[in-house]
Amino acid sequence: MLIIFEAIRRIAKKLEQLKEKGKIRDFRLILKLNMTANLFVVTNRLTGDEIESVIKDEKIETDLEKITEEDFLSDDYYTSLFDNTKPLDLGLRRTLSNIINYNEEFRRKIPSCPIVLFYSYKGGVGRTTALVLFASYYAVHHGKKVFILDCDFEAPGMLNFFGFENEGISKNGIVEYIKDKEAFSDITLSNEYVFEVSKNYSGNGEIYILPAGNIMNETDRDDYLEALARLDIHSTRVIGDQLENVMADINSTYHPDVILIDSKTGFNDIFGIIGNRLADIVVGFLGNNTQNKPGLHFFLDTLLRKKRNVGLLFVNSIISTSFNRRMDSFREEIDTYIQNNLGNELDSLPALPVFGLSRNNFLEDIGTSYEDTDDFIALIEQNRLGGGYDALFQKLGQQVDDLTGFNEYQTDDSLEKGKDAETALRASERGIDSGQKGSQVADGQIDDNHQETEKKDYQEQLPESSKSPGRLQKDILDKIYDNYPEPYAESVKFNDDFIVVRFYFRKCMEDIFNHRIFLLLGSKGTGKTAFYKALKEDVFLKKLAAKAGKNHLNYKVADIISLADAPVEQKIKFFDISNFNQSEIADTEFFYKRFWVVYIWNAVMLDSSVTGFSSELEVKEILNDAATADRFHQYISDKNMFKQVENELNQLDNFLAETDAYLMIIFDQLDQVVKPKLWSDAISPLIKYCQTHSFRRIFPKLFVRKDLFDKLGNLTNKMALEKLAVTLEWTTDELYSFFFKTVFANAKTDFFEYAKKCEVVKTQLSDIEKYLNRDNSDNQLPAKRHILKPFVEIFFGKYADMQGSSRFGEMYDWMYKNLANADRTISLRPFLDMIKYAIEKKRENPSWAKGEFPILSPKYIANMDVRVKAVERHFYDLANEEGNEILRIIFDDIRDGKVPEHLRISPLLQEDFESLLQAVIQQHEALKNVSVSEIEEILKLNGIVFVTYPRGVKRYTFAFLYKYFLGLRGPQRKRF
Structure with missing residues (x-):
């Protein structure tokens, strides 16, 4: 307790006693920031010296002003002063006014979806991790659109999660947005501030993040600190209005189902503003130890004493031992404190929801360099969080749904009441029995006894089929075979019927609308080209946009490269860079960066019917000839011509913004434009350009062979690039x-x-x-x-x-x-x-x-x-890829018995594996300059062999996919 607070309260008590005795009419004792005081006393009965005698013992420097009753009644200044202050007024504060005082007048006025605040008194209790897990859980299992705000301004960290770490993406956040909005009223919330999370983490739903701010490099960090220094986070009205306006912009632009806010720790104004003014639900992560008890008591005081209509969830987190005993102690601490300190202010002892989270080493790695992304995604998808998270998330989801008037957790008698089939299936996905509330079994399985009963009841209602099982089998297989899908994109006709009826919509495809993702990586047979072709069909694009929740946005698509199988008259965007004399290119990085800018400009301007924008420059078809090479060379080498190209791309970007449209520029079959041996020189600059471009409405999407991407050089951080990629590999x-x-x-x-x-x-x-x-x-x-x-x-x-x-x-x-x-x-x-x-x-x-x-x-x-x-077509199609021609030679020799019989086995130790490849090389003049290590690399990159080191010995194993195709045997076991 501050000494001056004790002293000033004693003075106030003495003045109250004089007021009760009628010696003074009223008073105002106001503490100033410099710890001196102003005292205003209204009296006609006491002199100034008599009033001084009341306060002199406390030794507080005080400016006294004695006011007569006549002046008090006639002077507007005094009337205003007494109306706007309390008898004992602790005066202005530099900070924390938002949590010390609660003013109902400042409650949220703008309608919003439910807002959930995650708060902890101390750090290291898993608050942010729980927020991230809930966001993914709510999106994946309930198809919700989740928006996350990082309001931990002094220690931003939300971008450590969802695979954003080390991406090097520079984007502003909430701090910059508030200050930008002050300066330019027409600023809107857009992808320049907001990150979209990959569908890997959001499943059927969507997740967006508005970070605290941009601290990616020194310049950005300095600007962020300047903006933060100008943010008045201590003014209840100003910052409250600004945050409320941000919520309004989020709601009007993104229409989320819930907004999750990560608050900073401890006693702070942001918690006061959001908790007192904006939040509908507050989740408090609080321990039950000496360090955390002040925070627990503060949390209870702040949110219960105000009698706010806010949902509260209490979490005792990171419990490592004696779970039940610690949870009982935590509940007892809460109940005891409420009874002893808040009992007189509450109508009854609240039944507060309390949860416990067990310590989990795996979850503690989330958001760090030790995180296993695949395990995290699997944990969410399979709903195996355990450790108390399941119960917490189900309760939080219920509270959010209650606020929106929809609660899909209510499963009682849902089938009998005609519950919508999609909701029933979503309940089934979560492992919730639609006929029994809360009947959950591990690993998503439904209780067998109930399932058997339901199966019997359901089947009894069905009319007896006229077909025998044998006839049904025959009809099923005939119908499937006669309409069997053709997995080779070059033979597919992408008409409306094919897209609606036969095209398979994969969840990863929805990430095509994620503006930060520009790479689509896949091996042969993953459907890259089929996806590429489908994107150019309007019916497919609209259907995919609807599935991704982007159907309200106007997306246009322009292909940058004409496909190899396109008719000759349609190949107006195809140019092989071998038309350039490579030996004349002094600086490949400079040359090919400019080449791709010119190529993109030319290709996009040929699609003016798609974009609605026409070039003022002469636009010609991109043909695979020397004339096109000369034309490109001129644009690349002439500084003024190149500047015109860049200006037109920027004008197109502005035009798209003005017409509220987005343009995807898509690239496929890059190995036809650039031979694999030149990829490091010519494709790496394209990737860097697509990663660092400054367009607001133009978004490149590169469909790239995974084996060629893995071989790329001239890139500094390929792991970060993979975070900006959609993986098209099938599960x-x-x-x-x-x-x-x-x-x-x-x-x-x-x-x-x-x-x-x-x-x-x-x-x-x-x-x-x-x-x-x-x-x-x-x-x-x-x-x-x-x-x-x-x-x-x-x-x-x-x-x-x-x-x-x-x-x-x-x-x-x-x-x-x-x-x-x-x-x-x-x-x-x-x-x-x-x-x-x-x-x-x-x-x-x-x-x-x-x-x-x-x-x-x-x-x-x-x-x-x-x-x-089953392997034959797939392999020979793989071997026909540019750079893979050697695979056919190797496989044909092994299959035709042109290698020693004792080497036609799998696995092979290093010496035998090298002997196998040498046997192939020696039989082909075309391979005389090819090394064993080069062939080994091609086999590994194409997923044909993998290498292990049992007991320190290098061993090569062929994928089982190729065992019978190659006629391989297993190694003979020694007999003793």
Whole structure:
């Protein structure tokens, strides 16, 4: 307790006693910032000396002004002074007015979606990590749009999460936005301030972040500090109004379902402003130790004493031992403090929701260099957070939904009440039984007893099918085979019917609208070109934008490179840089950066019908000839001409902003424009340009072969670049989801009739059937293992062994393991071809339509001939890629027995592996200048072999995908 506060309170008490005795009419004792006081006393009965005697013992320097009652009544100054101050007024404060005083007048006036404040008294309690986890959980499992604000202004850190770290992206934040808005009233909240989080983390929903500010480099940091120094965070009205206006801008621009705010720790004005004025829910992360008790008591005082209508959640975080005992102690501390200190001010003891979070070493690594991104995403997707997070997030989600009038957690009797099929399926995705509230089982599985009962009740309501199981199988396989998807993009006609009915919409595709992401990386067979072609179809673009929540934005697409398979008359944007004399290029970095700026300008200006913007310069077709090379060379070397090109691109960018449009410029088949051996020289400058461009409305998207990206040199931080990439590699779940889209699009009725006859039903068929019958379902199920696995068992069987035993594991996982590349990626093409050839193999059997379970058994899927054919098209298409021609030579020699028989095995130790490659090299004159290490690198980059070091010895293993295709054996075991 401050000595001066004790003294001034004693003076006030004496003055109150004089007032009660009628010796003074009123008084105002006001403490100033310099710890002296002003005393105003209204009296006609006491002299100045008598008043001085009251205060002299306290030794506080005080300016006394005695006011007569007549002056008090007639002077407006005194009237105003007494109206606007209290008898004992501690005066102006430099800080913390927002948490010391609460004024209902300042409560939020602008409508907003629910606002949740995450607060902790001390650091290191997992507050920000919990916010990040909840944002991802709420987006992934409930399809919500989440907006995050980092209001920890003195220690910004939100961009440590969601893969943003080390990206080197320079963007402003809330501090700059507030000050920019003061200076320029027409400033709007846009991607210049806001980061969009990758769909890897947001799933069916969306996540956006408005960081505290830009502190990426020294200049930006200095500007941020200057802006922060000018931010009046201690003025209740000013900063409160500014923050409220930011909330209004967020709501009007992004329309989120919830705003999550990360507050700074301790006693601070930002917590006071947001907690007292803006927040609907406050989540307090508070420990139950000596260090944290003042913060816990402050939290209770601040938010309970004011009787604010705010939802409160208390979290005892980072509990390492004796969980139950510590939680009981935490609850007791809260209840005891409320009863002893706030009991007289509350109508009843509140039943506050209290949660505990166990210490988790993995979660503590989130946001650090030790974070495993894949594990984090898997943890969210599979809803396996545990440690108290599940209960906390479910309660917080309920409170948010209650504020919006929607609560999808209420699952009682939901099926009987006709709950919407999509909501039911989303509940199923979360592992929540739609018929029993709170009935959750680990790993997303639904209680078997209840499931069996529901299955029986549901099936009893169905009319008996007129088709036998054998007839159903035949019809299903015939319909699938006759309409089988063609995984090779060059043969696909991208008409409306194909896109709506047959195209598979992958979640990663939605990241194409994320402005910071400009790379799309994928191996052969991942669908890069199919995606590229589809983007140019308006019906696809609009449908994808709607799925990504971007359908309110006006996106245009311009292709920069004409594809190799395009008709000659349409190849007006194709130029091979081998038309330049490479030996004449002195500075490749300078030359190719300018080349790409000119190329982009030329290609975009050829699409004036798309952009609505016409060039004032002469625009010619980009043809693969010497004339185009000369023209580009002139623009590159002439400073004034190049400046004109840059100016026009900036004018286009401004035009797009004025017309409220966005332009994606997309690049594919870059290996046709630049031969792989020149990628480091010519593609690296393009990547750097796309990473650092300053356009507001033009967004480049580069579709790049993963093997060529991995070989790129002349890039300083490729790990950071990968954070700006969409990975187009397929997951096992996506493969099955895609396959069943074909099943549902062509044989849905027959398949569900067959499924209802099977014993393998572990998901809610009624909900899923209704879900698929919606107009906008696209015949796609979510790519979730626990939803798809029962369908895989119905179609292919549970186990991969032809005899039905479990020795080879479950079919769901077997396909992935046997079709995966050496780098553990998997291509769509061999997967689809394996199923297609398995159907053909089954049809060769005269009695194939007997109706034996499953529809297509492992004896056809795992058939050796099928497995060889499944790889054939995929491999030769891979070998035809620019730079991969050597693969065909190696594979043909191994398959044709042109290498020693004892080397046709996998794995091989280093000496034998090198002997194998030397045997190939010696038989081909074209390979005489190729080294073993060069061939090894090509094999590794294309996922054909992987290298391990058991006991320090280098060992090469061919991906199992190629075992039968190459005719490889396993090493013979020694017999003793």
